[in-house]
Amino acid sequence: MNWINNLVRPKIRSFLEKRDVPENLWIKCPESGEMVFHRDLEANQWVVPNSNFHMRIAGKKRLEYFFDGGNFEKVETPEVAVDPLKFRDQRRYVDRLKDAKAKTELEDSVLVAKGKVNGYDLTAAVQDFAFMGGSLGMAAGEAIICGMETAVANKTPFVMFAASGGARMQEGILSLMQLPRTTVAVQMLRDAGLPYIVVLTNPTTGGVTASYAMLGDVHIAEPGALIGFAGQRVIEQTIREKLPEGFQRSEYLRDHGMVDMVVHRHDMKETISQLCNLLMKRETLLPELPKETLALSAPQSEAGQESFGA
Structure with missing residues (x-):
């Protein structure tokens, strides 16, 4: 009887018992009714992706x-x-x-x-x-x-x-x-x-x-x-x-x-x-450009301009 009490019954109870799910796991959009995962919503600054609804x-x-x-x-x-x-x-x-x-x-x-x-x-x-x-x-x-x-x-x-x-x-x-x-x-x-x-x-x-x-x-x-x-x-x-x-x-x-x-x-x-x-x-304030970009954007020398014109 021990294996029934210790193994079988606990498994049956765990299967039948309702699992606890956090209430805020999914959030419903007030405008469209869309269900959005709260982590995705937080990553999007609490703006519902599809409806563009701005939540508080x-x-x-x-x-x-x-x-x-x-x-x-x-x-x-x-x-x-x-x-x-x-x-x-x-x-x-x-x-x-x-x-x-x-x-x-x-x-x-x-x-x-x-x-x-x-x-x-x-x-x-x-x-x-x-x-x-x-x-x-x-x-x-x-x-x-x-x-x-x-x-x-x-x-x-x-x-x-x-x-x-x-x-x-x-x-x-x-x-x-x-x-x-x-x-x-x-x-x-x-x-x-x-x-x-x-x-x-x-x-x-x-x-x-x-x-x-x-x-x-x-x-x-x-x-x-x-x-x-x-x-x-x-x-x-x-x-x-x-x-x-x-x-x-x-x-x-x-x-x-x-x-x-x-x-x-x-x-x-x-x-x-x-x-x-x-x-x-x-x-x-503008971001600093890489040296390679600065070199390409520098004005050409007179010799370079003459050869380019030729």
Whole structure:
């Protein structure tokens, strides 16, 4: 009986038992329904290969794709009061913050960093939508202002990757005060003569759109991104009209002058680098050519030119 208990029965159980498969092994494209292997999706910068759908991306991962070699230095931002209003709805605000920090490994919704992009120094901030919908609160406002002050101190361009559902209701009027504060910081960049480039990702709505997200020197949007202040349903109920198809999407806003350009995520780094070089009036760094190529491209001697003409 031992061989039955020790060998046969375990094999039967292992055959009948359901194998555990990681939930995130395959990811479904929201647009086409295509199932994509998560490693292939990550290797493609979280852009679905066939449908070209741009999925949301973590803040740290976006900075890794943006800076040269994925190397950047995190800028420390000032600390703020955690729960100044002692807010509570279905849960306490402090508990929501703890969960968001554990989920994203971030202190708040905005991450500021500095590094090199195509060899030039640049300061950037990114909003992580996974942190309470990328909502704008006191900590996020301080982070954005600190990032702009860092850009002014180092005399670098500043790039803002916006992704937000708007102001953070748990902080009330203190959240809304970040709109004028960040606007003043944008003016500080302008006074210093430094470029401010905004990248609008999916989604960028609410108070963020009403402040720093629409004050850039150049506005770039990712394909298919939802951009606007109020939601489409609210607008339709207010004006009592049906909105056109694709309203508040990147391509529609570009065609109507609200966005300067729509750029694929794979081309974002090169596009921003060229814009910064143009706005800073500096020459683009060209790769060094091999000596053999330089020898072939050198001007011919007079004797060589005469023999060629003969």
